[in-house]
Amino acid sequence: MCKTPASPAFQPVSLDGRTLHVPRRSAHVPAETWAVTYNGPIPDHWQKTAHAKGFNILARVRDRYHLALECRVCGTVTVHKAFTLRTAQPACAGCAEIRRRSAAQDAGLVYLGRDPEDRHYGRYRIPECGHEVRRQFEIIERAAAGKTAIRCETCLQAREENEARRQGWTRLGPDPLGNPNYRLYRHDACGHEQRIAVTNMSWGQCDCATCGESWTAKPSTIYLARITLPRAGRTVLKLGYSANPEKRFRHQLGLPEDAQVTFLRLLAMPTGHAACAAEKRAHAELGRRFPQAVIPPKLYAGQIKVVSEIYTPWLLPEIERVLTRIARDIASPDGARAA
Numbered sequence: 001m002c003k004t005p006a007s008p009a010f011q012p013v014s015l016d017g018r019t020l021h022v023p024r025r026s027a028h029v030p031a032e033t034w035a036v037t038y039n040g041p042i043p044d045h046w047q048k049t050a051h052a053k054g055f056n057i058l059a060r061v062r063d064r065y066h067l068a069l070e071c072r073v074c075g076t077v078t079v080h081k082a083f084t085l086r087t088a089q090p091a092c093a094g095c096a097e098i099r100r101r102s103a104a105q106d107a108g109l110v111y112l113g114r115d116p117e118d119r120h121y122g123r124y125r126i127p128e129c130g131h132e133v134r135r136q137f138e139i140i141e142r143a144a145a146g147k148t149a150i151r152c153e154t155c156l157q158a159r160e161e162n163e164a165r166r167q168g169w170t171r172l173g174p175d176p177l178g179n180p181n182y183r184l185y186r187h188d189a190c191g192h193e194q195r196i197a198v199t200n201m202s203w204g205q206c207d208c209a210t211c212g213e214s215w216t217a218k219p220s221t222i223y224l225a226r227i228t229l230p231r232a233g234r235t236v237l238k239l240g241y242s243a244n245p246e247k248r249f250r251h252q253l254g255l256p257e258d259a260q261v262t263f264l265r266l267l268a269m270p271t272g273h274a275a276c277a278a279e280k281r282a283h284a285e286l287g288r289r290f291p292q293a294v295i296p297p298k299l300y301a302g303q304i305k306v307v308s309e310i311y312t313p314w315l316l317p318e319i320e321r322v323l324t325r326i327a328r329d330i331a332s333p334d335g336a337r338a339a
């Protein structure tokens with residue numbers, strides 16, 4: 001098979017029922033021009049040269065300078081200048097396409113065709129997820145050789161959004177400062193937007209500049225608060241953690257002016273990370289055992305800036321019990337989790 005670089009690109013034109021691949025850079029030349037055979041002899045030594053380079057000369061086309069070359073490997077007809085045949089190895093449009101398809105296959109992708117916008121790019125489908133990606137042919141060659149991996153941007157974004165959600169953040173988009181390892185996130189608890197490295201987000205090392213820096217390493221507090229919302233005519237319990245609940249509580253939760261807050265319990269935790277983990281376990285347990293005590297977010301929408309973890313007052317004794325267990329686990333870390 002003839003070795004073919006990514007360029008030039010060819011476009012198909014019809015000649016006597018056969019498809020002729022003409023250089024795309026001649027796009028300004030109307031298709032009909034190529035489909036006209038040029039009445040001139042094809043010298044024997046031209047045919048010999050063509051054979052030696054893997055082609056048969058099918059016809060002279062358009063004018064005295066151009067030849068329709070049939071590939072002896074794949075049968076595709078490609079138009080080249082007679083000069084190119086004499087002085088270089090003409091590219092076969094068919095073999096190039098086969099090569100791109102096979103490179104895609106070796107890279108674990110399905111080749112969908114060239115990118116109409118850029119001759120260096122192709123369109124591919126990722127079989128695992130069905131999404132379409134656009135890549136340079138050169139990158140696909142490297143992937144086929146195992147030198148790089150082709151990742152799906154669509155799936156990657158979904159994964160990042162999910163990781164952020166687990167940590168209480170919303171992934172807003174790429175880093176405004178252009179660092180490929182960072183993204184712009186919004187802290188769900190306080191609404192603050194900031195850049196965070198993707199890896200740090202996936203490990204939960206996402207310190208909010210508004211709620212307190214380095215909360216993961218600094219001491220933190222798990223709180224249980226009773227919130228009365230006069231306008232909604234509702235009293236609820238909120239279990240959460242914060243570096244400084246008493247100071248920042250109202251702001252973090254975006255509570256209305258008339259809301260009344262009473263802290264029923266404040267449990268000192270050694271680190272924000274421990275607080276986060278214990279709080280998440282507590283919510284998982286309470287939600288599982290008492291689903292009817294979890295107040296649907298629509299009942300406090302616009303009053304409290306969180307989307308879950310708000311409970312009815314009657315769950316108080318159970319939450320107290322969970323908090324007592326967390327306090328005990330903290331006091332004797334070895335025996336933790338066993339309870």
Ligand SMILES: [Zn+2]
Nearest residue numbers: 071074092095
């Ligand atoms: Zn060929």
Ligand SMILES: [Zn+2]
Nearest residue numbers: 129131152155
């Ligand atoms: Zn995908």
Ligand SMILES: [Zn+2]
Nearest residue numbers: 187190208211
């Ligand atoms: Zn925050």
